[in-house]
Amino acid sequence: xxxxxxxxxxxxxxxxxxxxxxxxxxxxxxxxxxxxxxxxxxxxxxxxxxxxxxxxxxxxxxxxxxxxxxxxxxxxxxxxxxxxxxxxxxxxxxx
Amino acid sequence: xxxxxxxxxxxxxxxxxxxxxxxxxxxxxxxxxxxxxxxxxxxxxxxxxxxxxxxxxxxxxxxxxxxxxxxxxxxxxxxxxxxxxxxxxxxxxxxxxxxxxxxxxxxxxxxxxxxxxxxxxxxxxxxxxxxxxxxxxxxxxxxxxxxxxxxxxxxxxxxxxxxxxxxxxxxxxxxxxxxxxxxxxxxxxxxxxxxxxxxxxxxxxxxxxxxxxxxxxxxxxxxxxxxxxxxxxxxxxxxxxxxxxxxxxxxxxxxxxxxxxxxxxxxxxxxxxxxxxxxxxxxxxxxxxxxxxxxxxxxxxxxxxxxxxxxxxxxxxxxxxxxxxxxxxxxxxxxxxxxxxxxxxxxxxxxxxxxxxxxxxxxxxxxxxxxxxxxxxxxxxxxxxxxxxxxxxxxxxxxxxxxxxxxxxxxxxxxxxxxxxxxxxxxxxxxxxxxxxxxxxxxxxxxxxxxxxxxxxxxxxxxxxxxxxxxxxxxxxxxxxxxxxxxxxxxxxxxx
Numbered sequence: 330x331x332x333x334x335x336x337x338x339x340x341x342x343x344x345x346x347x348x349x350x351x352x353x354x355x356x357x358x359x360x361x362x363x364x365x366x367x368x369x370x371x372x373x374x375x376x377x378x379x380x381x382x383x384x385x386x387x388x389x390x391x392x393x394x395x396x397x398x399x400x401x402x403x404x405x406x407x408x409x410x411x412x413x414x415x416x417x418x419x420x421x422x423x424x
Numbered sequence: 425x426x427x428x429x430x431x432x433x434x435x436x437x438x439x440x441x442x443x444x445x446x447x448x449x450x451x452x453x454x455x456x457x458x459x460x461x462x463x464x465x466x467x468x469x470x471x472x473x474x475x476x477x478x479x480x481x482x483x484x485x486x487x488x489x490x491x492x493x494x495x496x497x498x499x500x501x502x503x504x505x506x507x508x509x510x511x512x513x514x515x516x517x518x519x520x521x522x523x524x525x526x527x528x529x530x531x532x533x534x535x536x537x538x539x540x541x542x543x544x545x546x547x548x549x550x551x552x553x554x555x556x557x558x559x560x561x562x563x564x565x566x567x568x569x570x571x572x573x574x575x576x577x578x579x580x581x582x583x584x585x586x587x588x589x590x591x592x593x594x595x596x597x598x599x600x601x602x603x604x605x606x607x608x609x610x611x612x613x614x615x616x617x618x619x620x621x622x623x624x625x626x627x628x629x630x631x632x633x634x635x636x637x638x639x640x641x642x643x644x645x646x647x648x649x650x651x652x653x654x655x656x657x658x659x660x661x662x663x664x665x666x667x668x669x670x671x672x673x674x675x676x677x678x679x680x681x682x683x684x685x686x687x688x689x690x691x692x693x694x695x696x697x698x699x700x701x702x703x704x705x706x707x708x709x710x711x712x713x714x715x716x717x718x719x720x721x722x723x724x725x726x727x728x729x730x731x732x733x734x735x736x737x738x739x740x741x742x743x744x745x746x747x748x749x750x751x752x753x754x755x756x757x758x759x760x761x762x763x764x765x766x767x768x769x770x771x772x773x774x775x776x777x778x779x780x781x782x783x784x785x786x787x788x789x790x791x792x793x794x795x796x797x798x799x800x801x802x803x804x805x806x807x808x809x810x811x812x813x814x815x816x817x818x819x820x821x822x823x824x825x826x827x828x829x830x831x832x833x834x835x836x837x838x839x840x841x842x843x844x845x846x847x848x849x850x851x852x853x854x855x856x857x858x859x860x861x862x863x864x865x866x867x868x869x870x871x872x873x874x875x876x877x878x879x880x881x882x883x884x885x886x887x888x889x890x891x892x893x894x895x896x897x898x899x900x901x902x903x904x905x906x907x908x909x910x911x912x913x914x915x916x917x918x919x920x
Contacts, residue, residue: 336786343785344726345733346778347766359779359840360786366841367787369715370799373806380801381808383620383650384606384857390649405513409737420735421744421760 434484516613595899
């Protein structure tokens with residue numbers, strides 16, 4: 330199937346990329362080729378088949394809602410951020 | 425593997441490994457070498473041994489850590505720019521378990537960024553070279569780990585296998601690799617790629633070494649709810665049919681290299697001479713496994729990699745002037761935060777990361793979900809059932825890992841579909857969550873030159889083999905039902 334410029338821009342937006350024009354074109358070709366390959370699945374009859382999303386062999390796993398000791402302290406995690414203020418992660422302006 | 429004791433010191437093991445790391449610097453195997461800390465650790469272990477104190481089962485053994493495992497030593501980058509600068513405040517569970525047995529991390533190994541690739545060419549730090557021909561790829565994504573073991577830079581190495589990332593580089597470099605049953609080893613502290621198929625495993629020089637590593641690393645971890653209760657070494661001897669299958673569709677595939685086909689037939693004969701009956705299996709749905717995988721995996725990748733935003737750790741773009749960066753069109757009123765996310769991700773991901781994230785968002789988006797993602801999830805059920813039926817007939821299945829031995833650097837890296845086709849014989853295992861052991865099965869007769877390289881024998885002195893660029897390793901894999909990991913290693917041992 331064809332991928333339009335509008336679709337590439339939409340996917341870039343969903344993916345949070347600010348693609349340059351030449352990169353958009355290259356990705357358009359790549360994505361078209363990949364989609365062509367994966368469309369091979371159209372040949373396969375999957376009617377009346379249940380989907381498999383995981384092979385964990387388990388249902389929901391419950392645990393008590395209790396605070397347990399963690400491997401990394403809050404201070405150690407904050408030290409990884411570019412900016413923090415008053416024990417919180419500081420982000421660029423949102424308004 | 426050599427383990428430190430009264431006669432072999434940990435320091436000598438670590439020094440030998442460091443010597444090889446220096447010797448093979450041009451192979452670009454490591455993203456970080458843990459030189460001083462490893463030697464310090466070795467001296468401590470030697471002191472314990474000298475004092476008669478108890479030491480672990482992996483005392484003084486230098487190992488290589490794939491760079492997508494969190495460890496307090498060195499930066500954990502997953503060979504991706506967006507994680508550069510990240511020094512982890514915690515260790516992956518697997519690292520904790522290895523070090524509790526006194527193994528010593530000698531360095532962190534190169535991979536395709538976020539494990540997206542089959543050649544280690546998609547690394548932000550550049551490609552790793554094949555152990556036996558520096559003009560060929562290491563395979564991937566765990567290319568650095570495989571080459572580290574092949575060239576003696578480490579006694580063993582960790583890897584992850586989401587679609588073949590342990591088995592394919594193991595086979596390209598002539599070492600053993602295990603892709604365990606899904607959930608056998610905790611994934612806690614391992615950079616996520618596609619969570620429903622990601623597994624942790626190992627590279628080593630013998631099946632016995634892999635057996636030891638499995639017994640050390642496997643088991644339930646409260647920090648990874650998908651980890652299985654420990655079964656390794658406790659399972660019943662369920663594999664009593666004495667039958668080995670091969671997949672007719674793989675063996676008859678025109679894409680299969682003739683030398684690999686011959687190697688497969690030789691190993692089937694070896695099994696026959698050990699009393700196994702050989703059974704031809706037809707598994708027609710496996711033809712659809714690659715397309716299934718390249719829908720489900722990118723969908724999970726898109727979701728897992730949405731967390732990288734430049735805010736909490738790693739790299740953040742410095743180009744945050746809205747006037748200078750191009751827009752993604754749909755949101756003209758971007759905030760400074762939006763811009764930070766988009767520019768950081770734009771600069772921090774490799775092209776292949778972007779392809780997968782965008783394909784993932786495509787197959788998950790409304791209007792396409794049923795046609796792609798849901799359909800692939802249903803195809804996955806068919807693949808699992810096909811394996812289940814096969815394992816009613818045979819104990820294990822012998823298969824190539826990839827259709828060809830190591831290809832040339834640059835040969836496929838700009839053609840994503842041809843690179844994905846490398847995974848055609850490895851991904852069915854991941855979709856089904858079953859274990860597989862990759863093992864060396866001989867060498868090519870010669871090293872086929874490609875049109876692109878006029879002089880394949882240049883720099884022969886830099887080649888580590890005795891017979892430069894004349895032969896390439898051939899690798900096969902043995903697949904079994906879930907929890908047959910140990911039996912697979914035992915069966916491989918039988919035919920060496």
